[in-house]
Amino acid sequence: xxxxxxxxxxxxxxxxxxxxxxxxxxxxxxxxxxxxxxxxxxxxxxxxxxxxxxxxxxxxxxxxxxxxxxxxxxxxxxxxxxxxxxxxxxxxxxxxxxxxxxxxxxxxxxxxxxxxxxxxxxxxxxxxxxxxxxxxxxxxxxxxxxxxxxxxxxxxxxxxxxxxxxxxxxxxxxxxxxxxxxxxxxxxxxxxxxxxxxxxxxxxxxxxxxxxxxxxxxxxxxxxxxxxxxxxxxxxxxxxxxxxxxxxxxxxxxxxxxxxxxxxxxxxxxxxxxxxxxxxxxxxxxxxxxxxxxxxxxxxxxxxxxxxxxxxxxxxxxxxxxxxxxxxxxxxxxxxxxxxxxxxxxxxxxxxxxxxxxxxxxxxxxxxxxxxxxxxxxxxxxxxxxxxxxxxxxxxxxxxxxxxxxxxx
Amino acid sequence: xxxxxxxxxxxxxxxxxxxxxxxxxxxxxxxxxxxxxxxxxxxxxxxxxxxxxxxxxxxxxxxxxxxxxxxxxxxxxxxxxxxxxxxxxxxxxxxxxxxxxxxxxxxxxxxxxxxxxxxxxxxxxxxxxxxxxxxxxxxxxxxxxxxxxxxxxxxxxxxxxxxxxxxxxxxxxxxxxxxxxxxxxxxxxxxxxxxxxxxxxxxxxxxxxxxxxxxxxxxxxxxxxxxxxxxxxxxxxxxxxxxxxxxxxxxxxxxxxxxxxxxxxxxxxxxxxxxxxxxxxxxxxxxxxxxxxxxxxxxxxxxxxxxxxxxxxxxxxxxxxxxxxxxxxxxxxxxxxxxxxxxxxxxxxxxxxxxxxxxxxxxxxxxxxxxxxxxxxxxxxxxxxxxxxxxxxxxxxxxxxxxxxxxxx
Numbered sequence: 005x006x007x008x009x010x011x012x013x014x015x016x017x018x019x020x021x022x023x024x025x026x027x028x029x030x031x032x033x034x035x036x037x038x039x040x041x042x043x044x045x046x047x048x049x050x051x052x053x054x055x056x057x058x059x060x061x062x063x064x065x066x067x068x069x070x071x072x073x074x075x076x077x078x079x080x081x082x083x084x085x086x087x088x089x090x091x092x093x094x095x096x097x098x099x100x101x102x103x104x105x106x107x108x109x110x111x112x113x114x115x116x117x118x119x120x121x122x123x124x125x126x127x128x129x130x131x132x133x134x135x136x137x138x139x140x141x142x143x144x145x146x147x148x149x150x151x152x153x154x155x156x157x158x159x160x161x162x163x164x165x166x167x168x169x170x171x172x173x174x175x176x177x178x179x180x181x182x183x184x185x186x187x188x189x190x191x192x193x194x195x196x197x198x199x200x201x202x203x204x205x206x207x208x209x210x211x212x213x214x215x216x217x218x219x220x221x222x223x224x225x226x227x228x229x230x231x232x233x234x235x236x237x238x239x240x241x242x243x244x245x246x247x248x249x250x251x252x253x254x255x256x257x258x259x260x261x262x263x264x265x266x267x268x269x270x271x272x273x274x275x276x277x278x279x280x281x282x283x284x285x286x287x288x289x290x291x292x293x294x295x296x297x298x299x300x301x302x303x304x305x306x307x308x309x310x311x312x313x314x315x316x317x318x319x320x321x322x323x324x325x326x327x328x329x330x331x332x333x334x335x336x337x338x339x340x341x342x343x344x345x346x347x348x349x350x351x352x353x354x355x356x357x358x359x360x361x362x363x364x365x366x367x368x369x370x371x372x373x374x375x376x377x378x379x380x381x382x383x384x385x386x387x388x389x390x391x392x393x394x395x396x397x398x399x400x401x402x403x404x405x406x407x408x409x410x411x412x413x
Numbered sequence: 414x415x416x417x418x419x420x421x422x423x424x425x426x427x428x429x430x431x432x433x434x435x436x437x438x439x440x441x442x443x444x445x446x447x448x449x450x451x452x453x454x455x456x457x458x459x460x461x462x463x464x465x466x467x468x469x470x471x472x473x474x475x476x477x478x479x480x481x482x483x484x485x486x487x488x489x490x491x492x493x494x495x496x497x498x499x500x501x502x503x504x505x506x507x508x509x510x511x512x513x514x515x516x517x518x519x520x521x522x523x524x525x526x527x528x529x530x531x532x533x534x535x536x537x538x539x540x541x542x543x544x545x546x547x548x549x550x551x552x553x554x555x556x557x558x559x560x561x562x563x564x565x566x567x568x569x570x571x572x573x574x575x576x577x578x579x580x581x582x583x584x585x586x587x588x589x590x591x592x593x594x595x596x597x598x599x600x601x602x603x604x605x606x607x608x609x610x611x612x613x614x615x616x617x618x619x620x621x622x623x624x625x626x627x628x629x630x631x632x633x634x635x636x637x638x639x640x641x642x643x644x645x646x647x648x649x650x651x652x653x654x655x656x657x658x659x660x661x662x663x664x665x666x667x668x669x670x671x672x673x674x675x676x677x678x679x680x681x682x683x684x685x686x687x688x689x690x691x692x693x694x695x696x697x698x699x700x701x702x703x704x705x706x707x708x709x710x711x712x713x714x715x716x717x718x719x720x721x722x723x724x725x726x727x728x729x730x731x732x733x734x735x736x737x738x739x740x741x742x743x744x745x746x747x748x749x750x751x752x753x754x755x756x757x758x759x760x761x762x763x764x765x766x767x768x769x770x771x772x773x774x775x776x777x778x779x780x781x782x783x784x785x786x787x788x789x790x791x792x793x794x795x796x797x798x799x800x801x802x803x804x805x806x807x808x809x810x811x812x813x814x815x816x817x818x819x820x821x822x
Binding site: 019022023053056057059060061063064065067068069071072074075076078079081082083085086087089090096097099101102123146147 | 428431462466469470472474476477481483484488490491492494498499505508511555
């Protein structure tokens with residue numbers, strides 16, 4: 005088998021951990037597999053480099069930031085190659101340039117466009133364990149780009165796709181995908197399988213196991229993806245086209261506290277007003293999540309919506325700058341809110357799910373401020389202080405602690 | 414003018430120093446010059462990385478070491494670009510890959526083969542200050558190499574050569590080339606000019622201002638080279654084809670303590686014995702400096718020679734392993750020795766120089782163990798404890814403190 009394995013920064017933080025990973029890689033290598041490894045920068049390296057840059061120029065150009073940050077991954081891969089060779093096995097490190105990981109030019113948030121497999125295949129032919137820098141690419145000018153948050157996951161999945169790998173294993177500090185965040189919901193249970201779509205909903209809902217972009221890519225190229233722990237030998241969670249898990253109504257509960265609510269109050273009631281607001285935000289690259297439009301007083305409308313808290317400042321600024329054009333009375337915002345969501349493939353065909361969720365929250369006396377639904381998820385906005393209680397109540401109501409993992413592997 | 418400026422690791426060790434250099438670069442830029450900057454890794458970065466590697470694998474492959482170490486320079490150039498932009502001027506950083514600095518494949522000690530100026534010229538056309546990683550190259554496989562000791566000096570001179578730069582300034586922590594090491598000889602005086610050849614002799618004699626390879630390259634391509642201080646505004650020392658300094662008999666005194674003496678005693682007196690010894694050492698890449706062959710007792714010969722102390726262990730090992738073939742009685746060595754040398758273009762045509770030097774040492778009661786001469790230098794081997802006294806005595810004897818710098822710039 006050709007296996008792509010990705011390890012995050014915590015897994016390679018020091019010499020001891022590097023050897024732990026090296027041993028795991030050698031184990032798989034000795035079983036006769038061809039191994040491609042994708043690594044992030046060691047521990048706090050990236051943060052330290054960002055701090056160094058901020059000391060010099062807090063508004064450093066993104067091109068130079070990428071030039072700086074990409075050194076972290078390059079150090080990791082070189083050290084890993086040294087460790088594997090120390091243990092007596094052949095290994096070689098490659099950076100984005102050396103395996104032609106071409107990306108778009110958007111420094112700091114580039115997307116992989118194509119990868120040439122020539123060098124990697126050549127090194128695999130030589131029986132090397134091939135260790136590749138995650139998180140980075142090169143653009144058409146040959147300059148270094150980075151792929152943004154979760155970039156190394158994306159690197160791994162993209163490599164698995166172009167190499168036609170039999171398996172892509174993402175090693176993290178959790179041992180799989182759970183029905184809820186185990187730190188929030190005590191009875192959360194690990195899923196043996198989940199579908200790409202459910203994983204996408206969970207990821208976008210704030211379950212920080214896999215980055216969305218990597219799951220999208222895995223779905224697009226049908227990559228056999230597994231999330232598992234770098235610390236234990238537990239079998240992880242398989243992410244695939246069709247989940248073999250019993251068609252549960254609900255597969256998981258997710259909580260996202262990094263959101264804020266914005267309310268534009270007293271908008272003049274004229275055609276296209278919602279379009280004006282949201283096209284303005286889209287042009288400024290601000291993603292809007294739950295939207296609620298309601299009738300205000302005296303022929304006006306109110307529009308509320310949620311954004312990532314990191315976008316809040318920009319969103320407010322853009323709206324204020326366009327006050328004359330948008331014509332509204334007041335602009336309000338609130339950061340002490342959280343989104344609690346349930347996800348499940350069986351939800352679409354069962355109308356009782358939403359009401360069951362609302363009942364659970366009602367029983368706990370939790371106020372729902374906004375609601376949003378898709379085919380496979382329902383999200384509600386609640387006060388931040390209610391979030392954990394809400395997640396537990398919903399988890400229990402849907403008996404997710406009794407979920408039946410019909411494993412077939 | 415197109416000027417290549419090289420700054421070492423100390424000059425970019427922290428944010429404050431980076432801004433100091435940035436300001437100096439901007440000053441030259443504002444005078445209308447096109448500026449190419451070559452940087453080393455910050456302060457202790459390279460040592461820290463070596464330590465990290467040693468922790469994992471003290472015998473790490475040189476390819477992986479280069480992959481690791483080259484990140485240091487990449488960080489420097491990115492940070493410098495950020496600093497210059499922070500001060501409001503345009504700058505861009507480039508690594509070896511991006512400006513096609515092709516080298517031989519000898520990891521850890523590669524030599525530059527050719528550089529494509531395309532990208533650099535393009536960035537200069539855009540009025541950028543162009544900041545390039547020193548010390549590194551890429552080989553034919555596209556893998557990263559490093560250029561060994563003094564590599565960044567070599568990078569700077571090579572870039573100056575291919576770019577047809579008007580000037581190549583090497584900034585160091587001394588403000589030029591002196592008649593002797595000012596820490597050893599109090600009255601040492603700075604030279605305003607020196608010829609490539611004299612500089613080469615001084616460099617190889619242990620005056621650690623410029624690395625030999627960079628001077629050789631400067632001589633080959635007739636690069637206008639200046640050594641000056643990154644800390645002061647002092648004019649430095651110009652290194653050029655013909656020194657305009659008054660034809661002094663002696664231009665400088667150098668001391669090298671990093672050498673050891675090896676004596677092979679009781680070699681059978683047969684033809685080719687010296688050839689056998691030194692071809693053996695050459696095959697093992699051990700450079701030999703001063704050689705002395707003398708007649709031993711009873712038809713045998715003794716051969717003594719000096720090597721760099723870092724090569725001592727290897728040299729002894731190789732000779733011992735070949736004891737049967739070389740046929741000798743005893744192998745001796747001594748590390749507490751030093752080489753004191755005088756260098757000067759006028760020496761070749763004046764026969765009194767050597768005897769003047771020996772007189773100075775005799776007056777100080779310093780025992781000379783070995784002697785070696787070339788057209789423009791005379792070296793003597795003395796006890797390590799005598800080295801500084803010897804250097805001062807010779808410096809005074811030749812009145813180097815009264816050297817006349819006829820500057821024409």
